[in-house]
Amino acid sequence: MRRAIYPGSFDPVTEGHLDIIRRSCRIFDEIVIALLVNPNKKPMFTIDERIALLQSATAQTDNSKCQVRVATFQGLLVHFAREQRACAVVRGLRAVADYEYELQMAQMNRRLAPEVETVFLMAGAGESYISSRLVKEVFQLGGDISGLVPPVVERAMHAKKL
Numbered sequence: 001m002r003r004a005i006y007p008g009s010f011d012p013v014t015e016g017h018l019d020i021i022r023r024s025c026r027i028f029d030e031i032v033i034a035l036l037v038n039p040n041k042k043p044m045f046t047i048d049e050r051i052a053l054l055q056s057a058t059a060q061t062d063n064s065k066c067q068v069r070v071a072t073f074q075g076l077l078v079h080f081a082r083e084q085r086a087c088a089v090v091r092g093l094r095a096v097a098d099y100e101y102e103l104q105m106a107q108m109n110r111r112l113a114p115e116v117e118t119v120f121l122m123a124g125a126g127e128s129y130i131s132s133r134l135v136k137e138v139f140q141l142g143g144d145i146s147g148l149v150p151p152v153v154e155r156a157m158h159a160k161k162l
């Protein structure tokens with residue numbers, strides 16, 4: 001039983017995240033999407049809203065071979081990974097710009113918990129420019145975000161704007 005943690009802020013979940021989740025499912029038996037509860041950030045969606053969006057966006061994922069569940073965590077990611085008995089942390093890599101930060105985190109996490117491996121999946125060519133931050137910016141400035149986020153998220157973003 002190989003369980004992996006896929007951590008992040010998911011504010012909101014994008015098609016890029018969903019691509020990483022689907023592909024992680026081919027490698028692991030269970031993916032725990034771990035939503036960081038960070039009181040210092042001012043998110044667009046509350047934790048409960050992000051949980052609900054993640055759950056409905058991943059409901060279509062083929063879970064005949066891999067279970068996908070959503071959880072929240074506070075504090076150190078490696079503590080949560082240990083608590084969940086996960087063997088790996090999954091992160092998506094989009095561009096060189098992601099690399100330094102991700103390398104630093106992976107190395108620090110390995111120092112803290114050597115038994116938890118960080119596994120990087122390269123973003124798909126069609127998703128490598130998508131980030132939650134840019135999606136929000138484009139949306140707030142009136143741009144079209146369809147195809148960048150799942151339809152349920154797009155609807156929720158429009159509902160926020162009303």
Ligand code: PNS
Nearest residue numbers: 007008009010036075076077105108109
């Ligand atoms: O989606 P994000 O914001 O890029 O995710 C960042 C996240 C949640 C993976 C990272 O901030 C994290 O792991 N935070 C938990 C605190 C922690 O473990 N810090 C030490 C990292 S080396």
